[in-house]
Amino acid sequence: MAKTGGSSKPAKLTRVEKKGARTAKRQARRETWRNMGQAFNLTRKGDPRFLPYLIIFSVLAMALAYVLVLWFTGSTLLPIPFAAMIGLVTAMLVFSRRAQRSMFTQAEGQPGAAGWMLQQQLKGDWRLTQAVAGTTQLDAVHRLVGRPGIVLVGEGAQHRVRGLLAQEKKKVSRISGDTPIYDVIVGTGEDELRLAKLSRYLLKLPTNLSKEQVSALDKRLAALGGARAPMPQGPLPQGAKMRNMQRAVRRKS
Structure with a gap:
């Protein structure tokens, strides 16, 4: 039985279009990393507490995560990737909060x-x-x-x-x-x-x-x-x- 009224499938991308899409994604990733690098440098210069807080809270979070997983599993290797992930998330949170704080501090009092x-x-x-x-x-x-x-x-x-x-x-x-x-x-x-x-x-x-x-x-x-x-x-x-x-x-x- 023939199908009627069905939606046509989207046309497949050509090789050139696929290459262009991959290039655009790479450029977007590079732009994201470049922006993050600029934000990191600006925060580091404008906030003297940024790096100490980043290191201290990340290390503490990693240590706590390692101890908790070790206590539950008894394995000395299993907690390592979990602790690393927790440390990375903590570092990103600290970076985000301190960057926002530094941004407001630098902008405060300026017209506009x-x-x-x-x-x-x-x-x-x-x-x-x-x-x-x-x-x-x-x-x-x-x-x-x-x-x-x-x-x-x-x-x-x-x-x-x-x-x-x-x-x-x-x-x-x-x-x-x-x-x-x-x-x-x-x-x-x-x-x-x-x-x-x-x-x-x-x-x-x-x-x-x-x-x-x-x-x-x-x-x-x-x-x-x-x-x-x-x-x-x-x-x-x-x-x-x-x-x-x-x-x-x-x-x-």
């Missing part, structure tokens, strides 16, 4: 750091609009729409950012109705939230809206327009001259 963090590290169902308000001094307010409601995240000089937050809150409230509006200033000063704690702060906010309400609210807020304040794409490097950056922002605005 909060916007960059929200774009790169934000978890959950959030709709981000960067730099909905700002100044030529690189102060900025970013707008988030999510299950908790609306969150306005400010960064820059506190005395200027508070005014920006108040203005943006007034604009948003005309459209959002009874939707909760939260505001926070990211920085290192008094009553400011550290950059490394921003993601945790957002996760702790209560759930007030459904997914459908989030989408509808985001569409209504789109009427206010998108980003209106030019900002650097990521934290401004510490060696960059603020005057030059401010001049570039004035030209764009």
Whole structure:
């Protein structure tokens, strides 16, 4: 009996296509290792505790794993690969945590750091609009729409950012109705939230809206327009001259 309406099998790759796919995979692996190497070197230079912690915790994890497997099995050889695997996993965890910590430390206080963090590290169902308000001094307010409601995240000089937050809150409230509006200033000063704690702060906010309400609210807020304040794409490097950056922002605005 002949088959009808069945889906056709995908065409086989040619030899050239297979070779191209293998080359692309090798390049991707090399790029991954290169990025990891750069992250390792940057973390090592910026965090003097990184290598000692990496060695100490890895060795302790390996020793503990070896002793536990030895105690359960009685074999002196079987625990070796298991301990090596545990040591490698522990090293990767320490590397990840210290690299993230070093990254936040280096970015903290730099113009554009909060916007960059929200774009790169934000978890959950959030709709981000960067730099909905700002100044030529690189102060900025970013707008988030999510299950908790609306969150306005400010960064820059506190005395200027508070005014920006108040203005943006007034604009948003005309459209959002009874939707909760939260505001926070990211920085290192008094009553400011550290950059490394921003993601945790957002996760702790209560759930007030459904997914459908989030989408509808985001569409209504789109009427206010998108980003209106030019900002650097990521934290401004510490060696960059603020005057030059401010001049570039004035030209764009």
